[in-house]
Amino acid sequence: MTVIYDRVALIGLGLIAGSMAHAMRAGGLAGEIVGYARSAETRAVARDLFCDRVCDTAAEAVQGADLVVLAVPVGAMEAIAIEIAPHLKPGAVVTDVGSVKQAVVEAVAPHIPAAVQFIPGHPLAGTEYSGPRSGFATLFQNRWWLLTPLEGTDPAALARLRSLLDAMGANVDEMDVARHDLVLAVVSHTPHLIAYTMVGVADHMRRVSEQEVVKYSASGFRDFTRIAASDPTMWRDVFLTNKDAVLDILGRFTEELFVLQRAIRMGDGDHLHAYFTRTRAIRRGIIEAGQDTAAPDFGRGVDPAKGTAGE
Amino acid sequence: MTVIYDRVALIGLGLIAGSMAHAMRAGGLAGEIVGYARSAETRAVARDLFCDRVCDTAAEAVQGADLVVLAVPVGAMEAIAIEIAPHLKPGAVVTDVGSVKQAVVEAVAPHIPAAVQFIPGHPLAGTEYSGPRSGFATLFQNRWWLLTPLEGTDPAALARLRSLLDAMGANVDEMDVARHDLVLAVVSHTPHLIAYTMVGVADHMRRVSEQEVVKYSASGFRDFTRIAASDPTMWRDVFLTNKDAVLDILGRFTEELFVLQRAIRMGDGDHLHAYFTRTRAIRRGIIEAGQDTAAPDFGRGVDPAKGTAGE
Structure with missing residues (x-):
């Protein structure tokens, strides 16, 4: 003390x-x-x-x-x-x-x-x-x-x-100041924008599907809503003030997404499987770096009344 | 029994x-x-x-x-x-x-x-x-x-x-069979594809930034990697077999993302703030529907050695 x-x-x-x-x-x-x-x-x-x-x-x-x-x-x-x-x-x-x-x-x-x-x-x-x-x-x-x-x-x-x-x-x-803003655009700012966007899409769908989206929110969407529930003022300012880095990463993201989207449209299962296998390794890196728990589903299972949800 | x-x-x-x-x-x-x-x-x-x-x-x-x-x-x-x-x-x-x-x-x-x-x-x-x-x-x-x-x-x-x-x-x-596939495309399949994509983008960046992305993975990116760590074969098959619904939702997602991206480029803070405020309400709906815990950061805090992470 x-x-x-x-x-x-x-x-x-x-x-x-x-x-x-x-x-x-x-x-x-x-x-x-x-x-x-x-x-x-x-x-x-x-x-x-x-x-x-x-x-x-x-x-x-x-x-x-x-x-x-x-x-x-x-x-x-x-x-x-x-x-x-x-x-x-x-x-x-x-x-x-x-x-x-x-x-x-x-x-x-x-x-x-x-x-x-x-x-x-x-x-x-x-x-x-x-x-x-x-x-x-x-x-x-x-x-x-x-x-x-x-x-x-x-x-x-x-x-x-x-x-x-x-x-x-x-x-x-x-x-370094500039490096900070680029790294954060990748690990935080762009993921938040994407989560906000996906939740907005679901909001449209919700209106046509009578609460089904909320009712059956499985793990993917549910995790996005947590991210997208953060403080609106703080996030507005983040995007307005880290504009260049976020727009750069968003451009890369859209390119990648279009490649995967094309693979789905053309039925290119090998491409999808190879991509999804690569992303698994990154998750392992994060657990090894001590930035998250290895417990399934973030350890949500510790509350037995809630259980876990997924696909 | x-x-x-x-x-x-x-x-x-x-x-x-x-x-x-x-x-x-x-x-x-x-x-x-x-x-x-x-x-x-x-x-x-x-x-x-x-x-x-x-x-x-x-x-x-x-x-x-x-x-x-x-x-x-x-x-x-x-x-x-x-x-x-x-x-x-x-x-x-x-x-x-x-x-x-x-x-x-x-x-x-x-x-x-x-x-x-x-x-x-x-x-x-x-x-x-x-x-x-x-x-x-x-x-x-x-x-x-x-x-x-x-x-x-x-x-x-x-x-x-x-x-x-x-x-x-x-x-x-x-x-109904068709309704199932549409609802799941919204709440699960498309969010997973997006998470895979964002993790793939970060993987490129990681190579140029010497593990910084992994080291500083804040809450946004970290949650994406969990989603993107799921079984590659299962997910390949999901996208190949629910192709129409996923491509439909992906189209909506891209439109929404471009509107937000344009708001960032033009500095339209009011649009961003209004959008982010709307998405908060959806999160509340999910908690009320009993599909997730209201504990901060999914209750990760229950493990004091790990704490919580965010922005």
Whole structure:
């Protein structure tokens, strides 16, 4: 139980900020946790659940803070940066938890005073829930937290931030800003867009088939709906701000899909079988990398009332 | 513990047949469980784990059986039907567990003798694992088992089959053959194809990004890989035999995806936000219909060593 920052200001009080607060409290990592959110209701919940003090403005919340965490949707980052900049304490560190990094750097970095370090970050952790009641202390356990430090970052400031993330259970890694956005477009952003699309298609069908789609949602579709239930504002901003990488990956995806679609139309079973065999190996790689459970159906079977579902 | 069929023959001894055998044993539902699989290794495992008797040919396995379950890939159904037809006991019921129904009806029904009832079926249950060691007795608990009875099916034979599926914990429903194939194309077949495609795209990227894709697989991509790890032979046959419905849904999917892609390119945030908000409601419908757990991230959090991951 070592205090790493005397005062931490959380700007935005949703799933990520709430989980950070719970984790910092559980580990005694922060002397004081101050919060700000736009909604008065969110502020009230955060005051009850995980903040030592809640302010009515972001400017007030960051005063005297040693660490400021920007945990708002990417599209809201610039306005917040402009508002808090004059109130930041010299020597403070500002970080963020946005799902894209180039756009955040462009929105935030120009406004940060020279005496303050801005170290962009992105925890690869979340659930399909959002809001101030959705956080929990173990969200970051054994999950990656990517930092994309800019040129000239003070090594001591970086090391201190890393030690906080370590202490919350995360595996910290550093990465180039542009590479981050490309890798995330592949592993997260494009899959989410595709899931949203498939659920939208099913929604049309549902209207013609009287709830059959919902009733018989087998494993494929059901997993897509979980992804597609995530926060709409956050995801809108992800796609608007990581546009180039997402459009690049979407182009590759459409090409691949058309090749498989053609194989179906032409009855080319060998092509399909070879393709499906290759994708199995990738799943094995992920299990070996410790990023998922090997239990069948994600271990859903632990709830015997629910059982498992599939094909 | 009431014996529903004196002798049940399982043709094909993978996840579904194995789970049926375990469930029938647990409930004392079958007097004798006889099995056949093409592979000698599979037969040996099934003999150890869940069959009372294993035969070297399908023809031998069905002799004297009151219920015959065809649990082979859809593409293998016709050859099996031709082989077993002369050996079926008058009064027996033949069912299958294939993921498509029209193609199975066309492959099997013409070969079934008049004194035998063929009642096609499809359990909406499975995991990403396959093979004779992958089955377990509770696989069908609270899951749908769709039957698509043909015209002239004997009501008593249908009722008896339903009582077996009920006793294994499944929720039995009846459905028209063509409707089954359309609904499944939406809720299962097309989502699987899309997941396979996205994993294939990532595989290309992985080669250029040195394992980053696997290492940082966040929730979106990770869920896709689970789907895409399913049995290649089964899925090849699904796409070849439910071609029309899958191509129809794929066409709708591509149209929707292009509309979203255009919104990203044009920066139309309102369109994206409205779309993502609509898809949330569908997820709620599925949870209310009891087809999934409401626990965050599928309840992966129950394993504290793994935690949860997301955006």
